[in-house]
Amino acid sequence: MIRITFPDGSVKSFEAGVTAYDIAMSISPRLAGDVLAATVIPASDATGKGTIYDLTRPIDEDASIRLHKWEDPEAKKVFWHSSSHLMAEALEALYPGIKFGIGPAIENGFYYDVDFGGHQLTESELKAIEDKMLELARRKESFVRTEVSKEDALRNFTEKGDEYKCELIGELEDGTITFYQNGDFTDLCRGPHLKDTSVIKAVKLLSIAAAYWRGDEKRHMLTRIYGISFPKKSMLDEYLAMLEEAKKRDHRKIGKEMELFTFSQKVGAGLPLWLPKGADLRFRLELFLRKIQQKYGYLPVVTPHIGNKELYVTSGHWEHYGSDSFRPITTPQEGEEYLLKPMNCPHHCEIYRSKPRSYKDLPIRLAEFGTVYRYEQSGELHGLTRVRSFTQDDAHLFVRPDQIKEEFEKVIDIILYVFKTLDFKNYKAQVSLRDPENKTKYIGSDENWAKAEAAIQEAAAEKGLPTVVETGEAAFYGPKLDFMVKDALGREWQLGTIQVDYNLPERFGLEYIGSDGQKHRPVMIHRAPFGSMERFVAVLLEHTAGKLPLWLTPDQVNIVPVSEKFSDYAKKVCEFLNNYEIRASVDDRNETLGKRIRESELKRIPFLVIVGEKEESEGSVSVRRQGGIDQGSMPLKDFAELVAGEVKAQLA
Ligand SMILES: [Zn+2]
Ligand SMILES: [Zn+2]
DSSP: OEEEEOTTSOEEEEOTTBOHHHHHHHHOHHHHHHEEEEEEEETTOTTSOOEEEOTTSOBOSOEEEEEEETTSHHHHHHHHHHHHHHHHHHHHHHSTTOEEOOOOEETTEEEEEEEOTTOOOOGGGHHHHHHHHHHHHHTTOBOEEEEOOHHHHHHHHHHHTOHHHHHHHHTSOTTOOEEEEETTEEEEOOOOOOSBGGGOOEEEEEEEEEEEGGGOTTSOEEEEEEEEEESSHHHHHHHHHHHHHHHHTOHHHHHHHTTOEEOOTTTOTTOOEEOHHHHHHHHHHHHHHHHHHHHTTOEEOOOOSEEEHHHHHHHSHHHHHGGGSOOOEEOTTTOOEEEEOSOSHHHHHHHHTTSOOBTTTOOEEEEEEEEEEOOOOGGGOBTTTBOSEEEEEEEEEEEOGGGHHHHHHHHHHHHHHHHHHTTOOEEEEEEEEOOGGGGGGSOSOHHHHHHHHHHHHHHHHHTTOOEEEEETOSBTTBOEEEEEEEOTTSOEEEEEEEEEESHHHHHTTOOEEOTTSSEEOOEEEEEESSSOHHHHHHHHHHHHTTOOOTTTSSOOEEEEESSGGGHHHHHHHHHHHHHTTOOEEEOOOSSOHHHHHHHHHHTTOSEEEEEOHHHHHHTEEEEEETTTEEEEEEEHHHHHHHHHHHHHHHHO
16 A cells, blocks of 8 residues: 555555546545646655656555646646647648657647648648547547657657657657557657546647747758647637737737837837837836835936946856857957947946945945847847847845845835836746755855845745745846736736846955955845836736826827817817826817727827817816716816826825
């Protein structure tokens, strides 16, 4: 008999060789029907991390177990990966003789890379593949795991003529190779998979792309088919509706409609051009952050957009990222090399170094909206979320080791204020710690790491942040805390980061004189609540569908006279509102009232004010909120106070 320990600490005995499915059945058949995979941590597993098991894989020794239902990311991964096998089975049935690359689960769904020989797959063929998948799924085919020798594995795929799988097998150790079979399809795979295909109830193949074998552009081009699958048809319907909504909220589309930013091939790919309304929005965001930062004792600095290459040799960036950066700029006379600034930190280190510092001066918080330039492959560029030039809301805090926790708490306060004011309600903090098994990978003493890791976790706990801890995810130079935000569509974005750094103070030889009169090394904290202005604005536009908070949005009030006759009154209204610091403008173009109202909606202007004869004679305005909500007619002064009051409340 073996002992199985459950997450609640309870222990049950089973025959050796029991499966996770049997264990679930012993609790309830209903649970067994819902469970898709299990994490099994055998007593002999020294890492304590365990492995995801197939539900049908025997457990031979004492172990802890966690059963995963659809809600768990582990289950989704197994579900989607198994769906890629199901797709491959369907493809092989429909296109005999094709060859397969790899077919992993991804964040949302799965893909498989396929060599179709001479055939060019088109979107019109996807439906038939989906139908075949569902037909095969209904057959309730088991995913059967077999361990094979390297020799047998190679023979199998050599006979099949699949050189891709043979290449993969060539890199594996004998004794570790497993095949999985569903129906007539056999794949080289480590697993795990679902118990059988019948739980896959809904499938949608989403797109086709070209992908080089192993990402190498010198090698064969394969066809990548992306898909997603669910255990219920209604889940697929919801997902497709979400995709549809995401399309409507695409920040590139909204940015165009609101005239916020544009791109020009002539200026260069990935280099955003902020239009007047976008720049206005951006300045307002900057001002908002500057104000809080001032309250927290940040000092503004300004540094150039380029720096001598030596600066980045000292910082280590050249060694790490040099080959992926823009090439250096050379001075015509001296032949000195300069780099477009990839990050602001080295410049700020030199500002710190510009005069002697005492323990009493610390923390020193240097803040800059610093524009940086990073080379991204043209295929990777995407709207404002992946660009080659962006402005970080950057700051570097130079602190004593005993100040890390307090400074972390203050940065968390700033970030939470930003989220609250901009209506991000759903977030969690991810704490990235070093891998204690692999300490040589990291710089800095054990003592410092232990202190900083404890300080971050305590700060997060004291601020009541929902936190997930990722061991082994720290950078080599220090632990960090990232904020993961869920937007209105449930998509997760990483916004806001706080990062401890022991490396740069070392490399730049930064010092302060301690209370003992000796030289000490400060700790550096990098932090950016927005991340970058570009990415933040993109996320904000998608989160709000462009309906930005009143205090932030470029145009707050659009005044539309019913006819030319009332243009003068409209202008008077505008002036009156401007005196209240309300951003209002008049649309008295020679267009129909209907058209001007529609455009006001498209530009997401929160208030539409219509003025005609009645309003002029009364000194009033007719007010409509965005979305067509009628607020009726009111005296002009009341309206101005309404708008000003809402702005004030939002920034409180
Ligand atoms: Zn697999
Ligand atoms: Zn930095």
